[in-house]
Amino acid sequence: MTEKSEINPYVEIPEETNVVVKNQNSLEIDKDFLLEKYKLRLDFYKFILGTVVLGVFSTIVTTIIQWKEIKLKQQDIEQKHFSQFKDDVMTKKLIERIRFAQYFSLLAPPDSKKAWEEYHKVLLKDFxxxxxxxxxxxxxxxxxxxxxxxxxxxxxxxxxxxxxEEIESDLGLIPNILNTPYDIWIEKVRKKEPIVEGGTFLWAQAIVMKDGTVKPPTTTQVRENIEKMALELQKIQNQLNSQIEIVRWYYPVPINRRIGGNPDSHTTGQGVDIKVKGYTAKQLAAKLKDWPYGMGTHPNSFPDVLHLDMKEGKRRFGDIFNSQSDNP
Incomplete structure (x- = not known):
């Protein structure tokens, strides 16, 4: 269908021309719509991106805050834990303070670990x-x-x-401290006090030297060795049904060195020289052949004196059982 021209009603205008005009108007509307659509989409992406970034940022901040809170709580717990022991430990023995410092030097947080390591070194130097x-x-x-x-x-x-004794205790060098003043040992000798309650062997027989001087055991271990030997001698005396005479028992290091004794026997209270009336050393050794430790004779110098000790191992020397070895 055609339309007539207003200028010349006899001239017809094609219908397609009008369609083109309408299409141009539609394109302009579409452009505006698309632009608005892009704007909305951009705003949406901006919203989503902002939300994600804000969420991530918030999570990071929250995590940092929580970590700081945990760190502060941990430090507070460590401080309380340390305070519980500090006052008590600082009055303890040096060996216990060394162990305490070593513990914290290994387990303390990095910011205080170095200080504990240095303190541990100071204590070791003091040791x-x-x-x-x-x-x-x-x-x-x-x-x-x-x-x-x-x-x-x-x-x-x-x-x-x-x-x-105080230093030995402070350093933890011995399990028990021999805290007996010298005059107490003098009193034990004077009163003829037995080494073991109910026994017949006396402290005077163990710690009084040939010149009459009293030389007490220097450590708990030496005292315990003397007590153990007293128990064994009591058994031997009961077995023989004869009185044992003590020739030599405990000697301090300087005296033992001067007379040429073995430093691992009489100086530790583990060695004793005995004799029994009516027996030579060899005869006495035969009676005590089952003695599980060291035993020997000095046939040339002291034929009636038998040496016994409680050092580890069954050993024999001198002329007993035709066995020769070094002096005890």
Missing amino acids: DNRKASLGSIEKNLEIIAERGNDASYTILINQLQKSK
């Missing part, structure tokens, strides 16, 4: 210094032991012995 002091005290005790049993040395011996 070495205290041990050196102990060596000096022991040397002084040996010097005094060589000078005899002068009463003027009693106070000094007690002081040195007390200092020795």
Whole structure:
């Protein structure tokens, strides 16, 4: 269908021309719609992106805050844990403080670990210094032991012995401390106190030297060795039904060195020389052939004296059982 021209009603206008005009208007509307659509989509993406970023940021911030709170709580717990032990441990023995510092140097958080490591090193140095002091005290005790049993040395011996025991305890060097003053040992000898309750062997037989001086055991271990030997001697005496005479028992290191004795026997209280009336050393050894430790004779110098010790291992020397070996 055609339309007539307004200028010339006899001229017809094709219908397609009008369609083109309408299509141009539609394109403009579509462009506006698409632009608006893109804007909406962009706003949507911006919203989504903003929400995600904000969520991630919020999560990170929350995590950091929680981590800080946990860190503060951990430090608070450690501080309370440390406070519970600090006052008590600082008054304890040096060996216990060393263990305490070592524990925290391994388990403390990084910000305090270095300080504990340094403190541990200081304590170890203190340990070495205290041990050196102990060596000096022991040397002084040996010097005094060589000078005899002068009463003027009693106070000094007690002081040195007390200092020795305190250091040994502080360093954890021995399980138990022999805390017996020198004058108490004098009293044990004077009262003829038995080594083991109910026994017949006396402290005087174990710790009084040939010149009459009293030389007490220097450590708990030596005292316990003397007590164990007293129990064994009691069994032997009951077995023989004869009185045992003690020739030599405990000797301190300086005296034992001077007479040429073995440092691992009489100086530790584990060795004793005995004799029994009516027996030679060899005959006595035959009676005690089942003795599970060391035993021997000195046939050329002391034919009636038998040596017994409680050092590990069944050993024989001298002329018993035709076996020869070094002196005990």
